[in-house]
Amino acid sequence: MIKEISSTQNPTVKQLVALQEKSRIRRKTGEFLIEGVREINLALDAGFQLTQLLFCSAIADAEELAALQSKLSAEVTQIEVTEEVYKKIAYRSGTEGIIASAKAKKNTLSALDLPKNPLIMVAEAPEKPGNIGALLRTADAAGVDAFILANPRTDLYNPNIIRSSVGGLFTVPVATGSTQEVIDFLKQKNIAIYTAILQEAISYEKQDFTTASALVVGTEADGLSEAWRAAAKQNIIIPMQGRLDSMNVSVAAAILIFEARRQRGFTL
The missing domain is CATH 3.30.1330.30 (Ribosomal protein L30/S12)
Structure with a gap:
């Protein structure tokens, strides 16, 4: 009726x-x-x-x-x-x-059902719903095994996230947790942590992402917290030719995650 x-x-x-x-x-x-x-x-x-x-x-x-x-x-x-x-x-x-x-779903870390050799995208403290939506679209396009928000500052079910992700919120396994909870989860699962941090970093093209990997990006304003620096297996950078030292977080994440996919045999 x-x-x-x-x-x-x-x-x-x-x-x-x-x-x-x-x-x-x-x-x-x-x-x-x-x-x-x-x-x-x-x-x-x-x-x-x-x-x-x-x-x-x-x-x-x-x-x-x-x-x-x-x-x-x-x-x-x-x-x-x-x-x-x-x-x-x-x-x-x-x-x-x-x-x-x-x-709404609980979106807990424990609910993630990961394959044997997962590729995971992690974003720490993104605040703008539009950026989160763009990250979800990238996660969907690259077919990552999970997208994790650490220390989220925005409600995951914000209508602007759903709009800007074009439904990507529903196509990618998503979980949230504090930074320490996410780090502990990744270590427990023996997933190597690669952080987008400038200091003591190597070019992303030189890093091997073919084993279980989590690629972690922070905000354009604040970068990543110290906890990630301590937890990282390797810091990675995207070499840039211009005068600016940062790019949009969703763009940076896309470059990194598609390089990881390329190494894993992704072809059109």
């Missing part, structure tokens, strides 16, 4: 807007919003549990909506909303008229 909501003052609408706008509400309820057909389908493929599906018939493509509805369990509440209500809830402009609420 499909419910209908036409008022922006409806309590359900207010709750959904709060989920979209406030990380505190997302943490309290354990839910978040997913906007867009592709992103919702990716979340379903990744085993995320949807709780509600909202759609605006005036905007949504009928065939795409029907295909998505056919995948839903009976427990998912379906709500048809007016265009006014949809625009009130939507984070993005120009989306397909479909939004879902879903239960």
Whole structure:
């Protein structure tokens, strides 16, 4: 049975807007919003549990909506909303008229199911959702075995992360933890740590990444904390020809991770 909501003052609408706008509400309820057909389908493929599906018939493509509805369990509440209500809830402009609420995962380190010879991307304390989204897109493109956020400063289910990752949040195994927890986890798994640090470093092209490896990047402003320097097997740098001494963290991560993939036999 499909419910209908036409008022922006409806309590359900207010709750959904709060989920979209406030990380505190997302943490309290354990839910978040997913906007867009592709992103919702990716979340379903990744085993995320949807709780509600909202759609605006005036905007949504009928065939795409029907295909998505056919995948839903009976427990998912379906709500048809007016265009006014949809625009009130939507984070993005120009989306397909479909939004879902879903239960967040715990994203613990212990939940990661790693292969025998893993390649892992680690980012310490990235703050900008756009950078995290770009890192997730890179992680997906390179097919890394896990993406780990150490000391995250931003809610993983921030709508801008979902938007900027183009659904990459759902296609890559993701975990979070404190810097020390991540270091301890990697050491326990016998995964070598390679840090993007200028001091006592070698060019990334000279480092062998064919064994179990974690490539670690920090923020452009602060770099990596001292704990990583002590834990690293080797510091690595990307030689640069210009006058600046840093580049965007997602660009740096992409260069490093694709070099590791090349060494492991990645071909187009």
